[in-house]
Amino acid sequence: MRYVMVQIPKEPVSPSPAPPAVPTSADVARLAGVSRATVSYVLNNTSAVRISEPTRRRVHKAAEELGYVPHAAARSLRAGHSRMVLMPSPNVPVGPLYSQFFNELQWALSRLDYTVVQYGSIGLYGDEAARAWAELRPVAVLVPGGGLGPQGVHVLKRSGARAVVTLGPERVEGAHALLLDHDGVGHSAGVHLLARGRRRVGVVIPQEPGLEFFSKPRLEGVRRALEGTDATVTELPLAYEEEAAARLAARWRSLGLDAVFAYNDEYAMLLMRALQDEGVGIPQETAVVGADDLMFGRLLRPRLSTVHIELPSGRDLAELVDRVVRDPGGAPEVHEVFGARIVHRESS
Template sequence: MAEELTARAAVTSADVARLAGVSRATVSFVLNDTQAHRVSDSTRARVLAAADQLGYVPHAAARSLRAGRSNLVLMPASVSAVGRLVSAWLDDLHSELERHGYTTVLHAGRFPDAVGAARAWAELRPAAVVALDGDGLTAEAAGVLRRAGVRATVAFAARPAEGVYTIAFDHARIGAIAAEHLISRGRTTIGVVMPKERGLDTFARPRLAGAEGVAARSRASVRAVEMAYTRESAAELAARWRESGLDGVFAYNDEYAALLMRALQGEGISVPEDVAVVGCDDLVVAALERPALTTVRLDLPAPARIADIVHELVGTGKAPEMPGVEPILIHRQSS
């Protein structure tokens, strides 16, 4: 029984080399797909068959030491909570990074400040950090990453920071555009949906601030309204809508907007006659809603281009600037 419970020793490249009848160096050349060393097709097939038979998995840390750098691209895990548009974009980005030989990892830690986050990220020694919610990154945090050997720090942020390759993405501008439109349609008391889901406040807070900034320069007022992405939460909010006095709402994104619009209609509240509704992302479903949903379109950069920039930064430390994300109001029947 004791023997059955004893953990089996990990399979090593030496075991693969012994089974395949080759050197450990040859195993390394084959499994790391090293182009600078030619290995015959028959030898390559023997090594791959031996590795498969033994269930050998290369050691990422050891491979990074041999290569002189990691192949990891770290992304803060808050990006996993974003809507369908960005989730699909991130899936494509992961694939494009794989094309360059990188593995994307999500880091789920919660930290009180940017430096604390950078120190935790640096422990994994990634080749690059890509922060979709990059407004919190500071020059000091970028310095921590740089001294730990991180070759590229890329952030989608409203303002640049020293040592960070910044792609302009101002969430406050999204909220401002939505509020400007609602006010131009004669709405004076505007709600801004703040999702209850964890992680989304990073994006929702600046959108609220943008709407508040526009309202402060007009006769309109803006009020935050909390809502979870559930039918129950939307129904509870819709049931209180008449007493709130709100005649317009920016609902964070198209998914929340569609859910809230259905709940409002279920309470007999007409869209847009009683309440004008604006979403964000311009998903396919936005144009299919009844009434069709007014939204803020976000033209995100091509994932292939972002992957190329990460690769250039890792390899050379330099990359050309690229245009930021410019929100565009798409007016439809819901407002």
């Protein structure tokens, strides 16, 4: 029986030369002939402590010579919290819109001296995911999509996270919320199609797992736009596959629809092509509207009508995080951050 504090590898580790010892700040201090505290002041750029230029140079030279870098974990253990902002990696392929938002957020947070890490969340769900994130002791956690519950927020806060911010259609108790108004996206499409004289509106529901957090409120938004009129809504489940689109297009005329809101531009492109291959006239017989305003929508013929979505500004989100980290005592803030507007082109 072995008594160890660390996880036992599943198979015996094969014998191999021991890796070289990792240099510590004590090694740097010894080589530079200064105290460990001085090494820490110099390498952490502590401006409140005056240290002579020659000493600084000596410390930097010793650190470089030894290949020493400070240990974020040790630093965060001392400080009681880290500068790490954790975000779960998206499990669905992200479009250019999200990429741009995330890049902007990274820039803004790095200027405020935070480090952003995206945590691979595949295979982790709900509060189990929150516990795994908490092990890294992030000072702030940003959670897009759904899945985090009040218990998960509690676990994160108990582990020292000062700011927990959700980005999604609904609030979670205890967390700050950026409410993304997906309902508004569907509503814009519905209002537009009504105004174009359409009355029998299909709404594409993607069958890819993970998209229901977005597709459900978009569907509700279309319903809301059509409420109190004689127009009807028909749900159209669709997988992102050419064959699935062809099958739907083959029975299109039996559905008696005169318009479709296709969830986003990618599904719109898929379905529009299948309808065109069936000889369905776009927009004469069926108006097609996507969402996201991707560039390729302008490259299609007819050019694709779409809902343009204003994502939250990465800079504003970074400032919210920083404000809450500095002053974690306040009540959870709620911000509505989506702007949705129709871009009318030729397909509707």
